[in-house]
Amino acid sequence: MRPLRLESRLAARVWGGTRLGTAGDGQPAGEAWVLHEDNRVQGGSFGSHPLRELAQELPQDLLGTHTRGVRFPLLIKLLGCADWLSVQVHPNDAQAQRLVGPGELGKTEAWYILKAQPGAQPIAGVREGTSPERLRGAVLSGQVMDHAAYQAVGPGDTVFMPAGRLPALGPGLFLHEVQQTPDTTYRVYDRDRPASAGRTLHPAKRPEVTTTQPAALALPLAPGVRRERLRCDHFVLDEVREDTRLASTPTAKAFMPSRCRTDRDSSIQLKKRWI
Template identity: 50%
Template sequence: MLGKTEAWHILDAAPGARLIAGIVPGTPAEDLRRDILAGQVINRAVYREVSAGDSLMIPAGTVHALGPGILLYEVQQSSGLTYRIYDWDRPASAGRALHPSQSAEVSRPVTAEPQPLSPAPGVQELLRCAYFVLERLASDHTPLERDTAAQSFHALTVIRGKATLHVHGASWTLKPYESVLLPAGLGCYTLNGDFEALSSRLP
């Protein structure tokens, strides 16, 4: 399927920070299309207040945008496709072109709901779709045993503390916002330490 489905995990958010995650429920598709072409889609946007630890699935075709004061981790379907539907009334430029006709064709009147985090240790699946799985890994020095099982890469990013990665007798320490890409053929590996990390892989 063409498009760009995304997952957002909020790493940090200022008090009252908001993002746009969809269109007012009940909006007819033809009304959404008309407002996009008229440059008035912002009047139908749904704003969501978010906190650190929230996760959102943003299916392809969902109108979405970040507000100020938000730091997030994003996983997306393998696609470089982006249609800019509105640019906050800034003057148009070649570097920030708008795509009203394309946006009107693909945008859907749907919303995305933030999913709060359950802060338990271990492995927690945050979001899943046909294109990727996003998981939270957390430990208080209890080793986490993982396995690529020759099925998918594992992309790991530490977001709190330090994690020591043990692979076939070798080890590396990952600090906050350091990442590592483990190939599907790697097999078993272990993570140890007092840490929180995000892992993305194929479903």
């Protein structure tokens, strides 16, 4: 299968800024969804078809042999943060099937920091020594910020956020995020923003999926022009120099995004990753 060029889409967010432009409703865009099962192919024989359809019709051609079904497995975003996001938590696969429905997936994610203003520090987990009982009480009582752990980051840093760990991105950050396809999010604390249909809290579900694991920077695992930043059960995140040619072998086991532009005209090309 030849590389596919995809249409990206911008999503308005209350914490969005000007880096990504404005969404269709004229509101500041906080996210650019550059790779998702609903993104449509631009041009070629698959033009206008969403990845969701291609994953169902051509699962091995698109996803290779290592796939857990025919649903497109990843969501890749660019995020430009002018304000704090809500403090959130995401379920793992088993919890998602129980809380959302059969066949649902969880949300494990990783952040690759593209730009960070001096002093920008996302929340990444809770402070060491926080017991599960104390964290559960804090989540239920709205006092979770008393236990939040901040992570100093800079351009080129990678932060791994498995399901269950408390994340909250903050102002001054521009990053590449890779995650499992579902965007299932349970808000723990929304910084006293007015409640709305699109920004509800989830008091019944959030204590069940929250863990006390602290986060840490993920260090490169190999030197060179192509460096593996992290590896987990759901994806591998590589840092590849733009002028690097990616070699392939005859057996396809996975797919890979081969380019993700970081300007407003965000786009992504897909081809298989040969591993």
